Amino acid sequence: MAPQPLTELEIAEALSGLPGWSLQEDRLVREYTLPGHLPAVAMLVHIASVQEELNHHADLSVTYNRLGVSVNTHSVGGKVTELDTQLAIRVEELALSHGAS
Template structure:
């Protein structure tokens, strides 16, 4: 059974618990800023392991010292589901271990 797409209000309520994350169309996104490129690249492998464990994969865009994570659920028509929120929470735990902040962008 495919995960249920969340309503805009459910997404907004959930994002209140995920500072730095925002709805962007049918996705949730956050950009993390690091000290340099190696630090930004290092977190990608950790996120990939979490994605494999959840069998849920976000789009990761790595630039010099920034990593943008964008997540939606393909099996729910590309909408945001609880899977996206669970992934976001787990990524937040990893990011906190790396001491990174967020930027809009």
């Protein structure tokens, strides 16, 4: 079944379990701070691996020790779907192992 855009209530419920994440212009976004540049890049590579596993990809950016994650689902017109919340949950799960805050 094709992904469907989440309602505002569904997005709010998902965000309640995703500390630090927010909705900005129809995207789930989060910025992490890491102990240095190499840990930020290592976390980016780990996220890339998870994205390949899920076949769903976020926009990622690194600025020295900060890693930005921004995601929505292009196939539904750039809206937030369950695919995005699943990816955000997976990113949160791996963030601690990278020393991210």
